[in-house]
Amino acid sequence: MAENTTGYRYYLTLCDGPTCMQKASRTMRETLERELARLHLSDKVRILVSGCLGMCQKGPILIVNPGYAMYGRLTEEAVVRIVEEHLFNNRPVLDFIIDEDHLFNKFYRVFGDVNFFGKQMRIALRNCGVIDPESIDDYLCVRGYEALAKVLSVMTPWEVIAEMKKSGLRGRGGAGFATGVKWELTAREKSDVKYVICNADEGDPGAFMDRSAIEGDPHTVIEGIIIGGYAVGARNGIIYIRAEYPLAIKRLERAIAAARAAGLLGQNILGTAFSFDIEIRLGAGAFVCGEETALMHSIEGHRGMPRPRPPYPSASGLFGKPTLINNVETWANVPVIILDGADWFATLGTKTSKGTKVFALAGRVNNTGLIEVPMGTTIRQIVFDIGGGVPDGRRFKAVQIGGPSGGCLPEQYLDTQIDYESLTQAGAFMGSGGMIVMDETSCMVNIARYFLEFTQDESCGKCTPCREGTKRMLEILTRITEGSGTAEDIVRLERLGALIKRASLCGLGQSAPNAVLSTLRHFREEYEEHIQHKRCRAGVCQAMLSYAITDACTGCGACRKACPVNAISGTQKTLHVIDQKACIKCNNCFVTCKFEAITKS
Amino acid sequence: MSDVKTCACCGEVSEEQLLLQLDDVLAQNRSKEGALIPVLQIAQTMFGYLPKAALKKIALTLGKPYSEVAGVVGFYSFFSTMPRGKHLVRVCLGTACYVRGGKQVLESFRKHLGIDVGQTTEDRMFSLEVARCFGACGLAPAVMIDDDIHQRVKAARVGEIIDQYRKEKKPAKVKTQKKGGK
Ligand SMILES: Cc1cc2nc3c(=O)[nH]c(=O)nc-3n(C[C@H](O)[C@H](O)[C@H](O)COP(=O)(O)O)c2cc1C
Numbered sequence: 001m002a003e004n005t006t007g008y009r010y011y012l013t014l015c016d017g018p019t020c021m022q023k024a025s026r027t028m029r030e031t032l033e034r035e036l037a038r039l040h041l042s043d044k045v046r047i048l049v050s051g052c053l054g055m056c057q058k059g060p061i062l063i064v065n066p067g068y069a070m071y072g073r074l075t076e077e078a079v080v081r082i083v084e085e086h087l088f089n090n091r092p093v094l095d096f097i098i099d100e101d102h103l104f105n106k107f108y109r110v111f112g113d114v115n116f117f118g119k120q121m122r123i124a125l126r127n128c129g130v131i132d133p134e135s136i137d138d139y140l141c142v143r144g145y146e147a148l149a150k151v152l153s154v155m156t157p158w159e160v161i162a163e164m165k166k167s168g169l170r171g172r173g174g175a176g177f178a179t180g181v182k183w184e185l186t187a188r189e190k191s192d193v194k195y196v197i198c199n200a201d202e203g204d205p206g207a208f209m210d211r212s213a214i215e216g217d218p219h220t221v222i223e224g225i226i227i228g229g230y231a232v233g234a235r236n237g238i239i240y241i242r243a244e245y246p247l248a249i250k251r252l253e254r255a256i257a258a259a260r261a262a263g264l265l266g267q268n269i270l271g272t273a274f275s276f277d278i279e280i281r282l283g284a285g286a287f288v289c290g291e292e293t294a295l296m297h298s299i300e301g302h303r304g305m306p307r308p309r310p311p312y313p314s315a316s317g318l319f320g321k322p323t324l325i326n327n328v329e330t331w332a333n334v335p336v337i338i339l340d341g342a343d344w345f346a347t348l349g350t351k352t353s354k355g356t357k358v359f360a361l362a363g364r365v366n367n368t369g370l371i372e373v374p375m376g377t378t379i380r381q382i383v384f385d386i387g388g389g390v391p392d393g394r395r396f397k398a399v400q401i402g403g404p405s406g407g408c409l410p411e412q413y414l415d416t417q418i419d420y421e422s423l424t425q426a427g428a429f430m431g432s433g434g435m436i437v438m439d440e441t442s443c444m445v446n447i448a449r450y451f452l453e454f455t456q457d458e459s460c461g462k463c464t465p466c467r468e469g470t471k472r473m474l475e476i477l478t479r480i481t482e483g484s485g486t487a488e489d490i491v492r493l494e495r496l497g498a499l500i501k502r503a504s505l506c507g508l509g510q511s512a513p514n515a516v517l518s519t520l521r522h523f524r525e526e527y528e529e530h531i532q533h534k535r536c537r538a539g540v541c542q543a544m545l546s547y548a549i550t551d552a553c554t555g556c557g558a559c560r561k562a563c564p565v566n567a568i569s570g571t572q573k574t575l576h577v578i579d580q581k582a583c584i585k586c587n588n589c590f591v592t593c594k595f596e597a598i599t600k601s
Numbered sequence: 602m603s604d605v606k607t608c609a610c611c612g613e614v615s616e617e618q619l620l621l622q623l624d625d626v627l628a629q630n631r632s633k634e635g636a637l638i639p640v641l642q643i644a645q646t647m648f649g650y651l652p653k654a655a656l657k658k659i660a661l662t663l664g665k666p667y668s669e670v671a672g673v674v675g676f677y678s679f680f681s682t683m684p685r686g687k688h689l690v691r692v693c694l695g696t697a698c699y700v701r702g703g704k705q706v707l708e709s710f711r712k713h714l715g716i717d718v719g720q721t722t723e724d725r726m727f728s729l730e731v732a733r734c735f736g737a738c739g740l741a742p743a744v745m746i747d748d749d750i751h752q753r754v755k756a757a758r759v760g761e762i763i764d765q766y767r768k769e770k771k772p773a774k775v776k777t778q779k780k781g782g783k
Contacts, residue, residue, distance in 0.1 A: 018735065018750070019740055022740060022750050022752055056740070203733070204734075205694070205695035205696045205699075205733040205734045206695045206696030206697050206734055207734070208734065243642070243679055244732070244734075244735070281635075281638075281639070282638075282639070282642060283679075284638055284641075284642065284677035284678075284679040284680060285677050285678035285679035285680075286676060286677050286678060287733075298638065299635050299638075300634070300635045301635040301636060301637035301638050301673070302637075302673065303672055303673055303676040303677075304676065304677070319634060319635075362696070362697035362741070363696065363697050363700045363701075364700065368697070400696065403696075434696065436696045436697060436700060438700060442700055447700075450696070450699055454733075460676075587705065587708065588712075590705075590756075591705060591708065591709050591712070591756040591757055591759075592757065593757060594757055596757075
C-alpha cells in the first residue's frame with residue numbers, strides 16, 4: 001500500500017489495538033521478523049501496523065495481502081507456520097484463518113463478507129486496519145488529503161458548507177446536531193479570530209471509538225479539521241484529547257508533524273492563501289469536560305464547568321471567539337463526503353440519520369470490539385449477527401446504549417433501528433456509541449445504580465438539581481440494592497428523575513436520570529422484587545445473596561480464616577459449611593477461595 | 602529529563618532541583634493563553650504529584666490567585682496533591698469491566714492493600730485508584746498497574762498480582778508518570 005509497490009510480495013497488517021497488544025502482538029512481531037529473516041523474506045514482505053481492527057475477541061490478528069487472508073488468535077506456532085506455508089510457499093494456512101470465508105476487501109463500501117464484517121460498512125474507520133497510521137505516505141495512497149486539495153482549489157467555503165448541509169451528516173458526539181448548520185452559523189460570525197475544536201475527550205465508560213479512530217487513522221481526523229477551518233474561516237485548530245490515551249496522543253503528534261512537513265498544515269497550505277495549524281491539549285480527568293462549554297473552559301485553564309447556552313460556541317466560544325466544535329467521528333466523515341459527494345453519502349442510512357455510526361460493543365456478547373454500521377441497522381443485527389449473540393448459552397436481557405446519558409433497552413426493542421430519533425423514542429440515546437450487552441447475570445437495578453454513581457461522581461457541582469438530586473437518587477438506589485427500599489422509593493425516583501432532567505444546566509444533569517428512568521420503564525418488576533421480596537434475580541446485589549460451599553471444597557480452611565464473623569466451620573480436608581444466620585455476606589470467602597467452591601445465589 | 606541531577610544514594614531528584622526546572626517550564630509557557638493546565642500537567646509529570654511549593658510558584662508566575670490554582674487542581678481527578686506510591690494500581694470500573702465483576706476485583710485490592718481508593722500504602726509502595734475504561738473492554742475486567750494492563754483479573758488472584766510487584770526491587774525514583782505528560 002506504500003512506496004515501492006513492486007518490490008514486495010506480501011503486505012502484512014498486524015493489529016496493534018490495545019487488546020491485541022495485550023495478547024502479545026509485540027512478541028508476534030518479533031517472531032514474524034525472525035522467521036521472515038530465516039527464510040530470506042525480509043525484503044519481500046512488508047509489515048504494516050494498524051490501529052484496532054475491532055475484532056478484539058479474536059486477537060491478535062494478522063492480515064495477509066493480497067488475498068485478504070485474516071488470521072486470528074495468533075500463537076508463536078501459528079506465526080511460524082504462516083510464514084513458512086503462506087508467505088514462503090504461497091499456501092494459506094486454513095487452520096488459523098478466522099471463518100473459512102475469505103475476506104474480500106471492497107474498500108470502505110463494504111469491508112468484507114466474514115460475518116463480523118458483513119453487516120458493517122466502514123466510512124469513519126475506512127482506513128483503520130488498512131494503512132499504517134504512522135505513515136503519511138500510506139494515507140496519501142488511499143486518497144489522503146485529496147479532499148483538502150479539492151476544497152482549496154475548486155470550492156469556496158460556502159460551497160463546502162453547502163455540501164456538508166446536503167450530506168445530512170449529524171454530530172456523532174451525542175446530540176446529533178446537523179453538522180453543516182453548525183458550520184454555517186460559525187462561518188457567518190464576523191471575527192478576526194475563530195477556533196475549530198476536535199472533541200476527543202471520549203469520557204463514556206465502555207466507549208473507545210474515538211480512540212481507535214485516531215490510533216488507526218489520525219490523518220483523516222486532521223484533514224477533516226483543516227477543511228472545517230477553511231469553511232468557517234479559522235486559523236487555529238485544537239484537539240482536546242483525554243490524557244488516558246497516550247498512544248492516540250503520540251500518533252496525533254506524529255501525524256501533525258508529518259502534515260506540517262508536507263505543507264498541509266501551517267502557512268499557505270498547498271500554496272494557497274489559507275493558513276491553519278493544529279495544537280493538542282490534554283484533558284485532566286473530568287467527564288464533564290466532554291461537554292462543549294466545559295471543554296472550552298478547560299482549555300482556557302479554568303475548572304471545567306459548563307455554562308448555559310446561548311450564547312452557543314458558534315457565536316461566543318473559546319476565549320469568547322466564534323468556535324466550531326465537532327466530535328472525532330464527525331470530523332472523520334468530512335473527507336469522504338467531500339470526495340465522494342454529499343449525494344452518495346445521503347443515500348446511506350435512514351431518512352433523518354445519514355451515514356454510519358461506530359459502536360464499541362462490549363459486555364456479555366461473543367464478539368466484543370469496534371463496529372461501524374449504516375444507520376438503520378437494527379440492534380438485533382448488531383448483537384446477534386455481528387456480535388455473535390450472548391456467550392455461555394445465556395439469555396439476552398438488555399442492551400445499554402449511549403453511556404451514562406443513555407438507557408437500557410430490553411428484548412422487545414431489539415428490532416429498533418439505529419438512528420437518533422428511534423433510539424430516543426425507545427428511551428435510549430445515540431450518545432457517542434457505547435453499547436453494552438447484558439444477560440440474566442446482570443441486575444438492572446444495580447446497573448442503574450452504577451451509572452448514577454458515575455454521573456453523581458462526575459457532576460461538576462455547579463447547579464443544584466444535578467449536584468444534590470443525583471446524590472439523593474443514588475441514596476435511594478443504594479437503599480434498594482441493600483434490601484431496605486420501600487414502595488414509595490420508586491415514586492420518589494421517578495419524581496426526582498423528572499425534576500433533574502428539567503432543571504439541570506447541561507446535558508450531564510439533563511440525562512443523568514435516564515439510566516434509572518429507562519430501567520424503571522422496562523424492568524420495573526426487578527425493582528419491585530428488590531423492594532418487596534428482597535430478591536435479586538441476577539444474584540448481584542450482595543445483601544440479598546446467600547452463600548454456599550460446593551463439593552469442589554478441598555477443606556483448605558482459607559475461607560474459614562477469612563470469615564470475619566466465624567460463620568464458616570469445618571475441619572482440615574473436609575467439606576466446610578456456612579452458617580446462614582451468622583453470615584454477613586461480606587463476600588470475603590468468595591474472594592478468598594482458590595477452587596471456586598463457593599457459590600452465591 | 603536526562604540532565605536531571607539525581608541523588609547518588611537513592612536515585613531521587615530533590616524537590617529544590619525540580620522547582621528550579623519548573624522555572625524553565627513556566628518561562629516557556631507563561632505567555633501562552635490557557636497555560637495553567639498544561640503547566641500543571643508537566644509539573645505533575647516532573648514531581649510525580651503537585652506539591653504546595655510548586656503550586657505557589659505556578660500561581661505567582663502566571664499571576665493567578667493561589668485559590669484559583671488550587672481550585673483547578675481539585676477539580677480534575679488527574680491531579681494529585683499527595684505523593685503517590687511506587688506502583689499505581691488502577692482498577693477499571695468502565696461498564697464492561699463492571700458488568701464482568703470489576704467491583705469484586707477492586708474490593709479485593711482494597712483488602713489486600715489495606716487502603717481505600719485514592720490512598721497510598723504506608724510503605725509508599727502502592728496507590729489505589731479507580732479508572733474508567735482503558736479500552737480493553739474485550740478483556741474485562743482489567744486492571745492497570747503502572748503501564749501494564751492485567752486482563753480478566755480474578756478477585757481471588759489479586760494477592761498474587763500484588764506479590765509480583767512487591768518482590769520487584771527497583772531503586773526508588775521520582776515517578777515519572779507517562780500518561781498525559783509528554
Ligand atoms: C456530559 C457531557 C459529556 C459529553 N462528552 C462528549 C465526549 O466525550 N465527546 C464528544 O465528542 N462529545 C461529548 N459531548 C457532546 C458535546 O457537548 C458536543 O455536543 C459535541 O462535541 C459536538 O460535536 P458533534 O456535533 O460533532 O457531535 C458531551 C456532552 C455532555 C453533556
